[in-house]
Amino acid sequence: MTISRQREPNIRATVVAVLIASFLLPFAVTGPAIVLPALTADLDASASGTQWVQNAYNAVFAATVLAMGSLADRFGRRRVLRAGIATFAVAMALIAISSNIVLIDVLRGIQGLAAGATVSAGSAVLAHATSGHQRVRVFGLLGASFGGGTAMGPLIAGLLAPLGWRYVFVAIALAAAVAFFVSRYVRESRDPATARPDxxxxxxxxxxxxxxxxxxxxxxxxxxxxxxxxxxxxxxxxxxxxxxxxxxxxxHPMFQIRLFKRPAFIAMMCMPFSVTFGLAALNVYLPIFLQSDGASPLAAAVELTPLEVPVLLVPLAARWLTGRWSERFLLITSPILIAAGSFGLVLMDRGASPWVSLMPLLVLGIGVGVAFAIMDNAAISTVPVAQAGAAAGMFNTMRITGESLAVAATAAVLISVTSARTSAAEATAAIQGQHIGPMTGAAFADALYIVVIGLGVLALVGALLTAWALRNTKPNQTKTPGATS
The missing domain is CATH 1.10.287 (Helix Hairpins)
Structure with a gap:
């Protein structure tokens, strides 16, 4: 008889641990974005050093999430989940006490590795522990958790900003410690037949x-x-x-490219890329733009609320959405809403009141929220539960790769377009959130509008691709298992 020290499994504690950890992963992107100007000024960091605070986290996150899914299946999902949460917390705590931008960039890369382990193992843990209606509800909560971290990150960081940028990292580290404590109740599961990591x-x-x-x-x-x-x-x-x-x-590849022969699989893997690309770009650089225009961190966060609130609330209605409409309809509608919101921002009068800008941001946020409500469970449901870790890895790789490219590409476009009308030094100051003059501000605003147009086009292409890929799929084939008609 084998004696185990593992705590008695508890499904509620399992869900809570995974949801807290999942909340923190996007929070680690949108929260620091609010205090990035303060961090840059405090450490006298270069523009490239500042960019790598975000790029290092996102790039390593995207690069390792696939392998972490395989490791979770092979060596234990609970074990990999807890190791990821613990490493995430420690790296965040070290960032909070660091005064060297290079060290912070390295720690952000380590944190990206931990995030890859957390999201893959966490999704697999939930897939293994739930089924039917319960799984629909739990993965709706998971989508709400990701959306909540994205949405609440700027606001919480804005509230903590007056205390100093370090307090944002301290808060995330403490929350991760709570998730680690609760995760001791997670049931261990694995797939011994899983091949060695690629x-x-x-x-x-x-x-x-x-x-x-x-x-x-x-x-x-x-x-x-x-x-x-x-x-x-x-x-x-x-x-x-x-x-x-x-x-x-x-x-035994970690990324099963042959699956892309299936049109429905293409749609499922491409959707998070087109959705998260726009959300990540706006969440990181819209607050920086607003602060360069004189807004405080909290004021910049508040102006994002029309975008963030639907991302938080819509996934909570996952069961209602999938019961009323097919996933095919929702998968096509979501990027259309994102494109509509993006083009609405571009067409809006720049001198209009904040109430006028509320509608495009709200429409964009609803589109993202719909995607967050359905795409996690839809992706996991495409494979047997035993391979849930690998499926979660492929799906989340597309999501995090989109975020990584969005952050890096948007910064490059903003600097290039702004510097074409001003100077490299002024463009660098703008991208770092420093106060800038009217001419540079106008150039920076034009650059941001070009980015938003690109986001709208990308979302529209995603909608067309999804409609094409699912053109021969019957409505009941893309309904979430367990949803009611």
Missing amino acids: LAGMALFGGALFLLSLGFVNSGDAGWLDPWTLGYFAATLLLLALFIVLELRID
């Missing part, structure tokens, strides 16, 4: 994301046609090609 694939994919981020950062400093910028982008394509060849040749 370390070579992880290295190639991670290297490609890192080089792509370098290319975007360098393009802001030296231009898009600079030899180093072009070299980084060329190396990215080379590593991605090698990654695809490797994944097609090995028996």
Whole structure:
């Protein structure tokens, strides 16, 4: 008889632990974005150093989430979940006491690794512990948790900002410690048949994301046609090609590229990319733009509330949404709403009152909220529960890759467009959230509008792709299991 020290499993405690941890992962992006100008000024950081506070977290997160899903299935989902939460908390605490921007960037990369472990293992834990209506409800809560972290991050950070930027990181570390304590009640589960982690694939994919981020950062400093910028982008394509060849040749790839022969699978994997790209870009750089225009961190956070509140609340209605409409309809409608909100922001009069800007942001937020309500469970439901960790890894890789590229690419576009009308120094000041003059402010605003147009086009393309991919799917084939008609 084997004696185990593991605590008695508790489904409620399991859900609470995973939801708290999941809340913190996007919070670690949107919260620091509010205090990034203060951090930059306090540490006298360069523009590239500031960008890597976000890029390092997102790039490593995206690069490792696949491998962490396989590790969770192989060595234990509870074990990987708790290790991820603990590492996340420690890295955040160390950032709070650090005074070196390079060290902070490195710690953010470590935190991205921990986030990859947490999200993959957490999704797999919930999939293993629930089924039917309960799973629909729990994954709706999971979507609300991700949305809540995204939505509440700016507001909570804005409230803590007067105390200093370090308090934002302290708050996240303390919340992660609570999640770690509660996670002791999680039931252990694994899939012994899972193949060894595809370390070579992880290295190639991670290297490609890192080089792509370098290319975007360098393009802001030296231009898009600079030899180093072009070299980084060329190396990215080379590593991605090698990654695809490797994944097609090995028996147990971490990214099962052959699944992309199925149109419905394409739609499921591409949707989080088009959804999170816009949300991440606006959550990180709209507060910086507002602060460069003279707003306080709290005021900038408050102006984001029309966008954030639907992201928090709509996923709570997941069961009602999937019971009333098919997932096919919701998957197509969500990016259409995002595109409508984006184009609405562009067409809005810049001198209009905040109440006028409320509607486009609200529509955009509802679109993102609908996606958050359905896409996690829909992705997990495409595979047997035993491979839930791998499925969660593929799905979340697309979501976090979208965020990573959004943060890096948006910064590059903002700096390039702004510096074309002002100077490199003024463009750098704008992207760091420093107070800028009217001419630079107008250039920065134009740059942001170009970004928003791009986000709308991307969402519209995503809607068309989804409609095409699901064109032969009957409505009842894309309803969430357990939903009522």
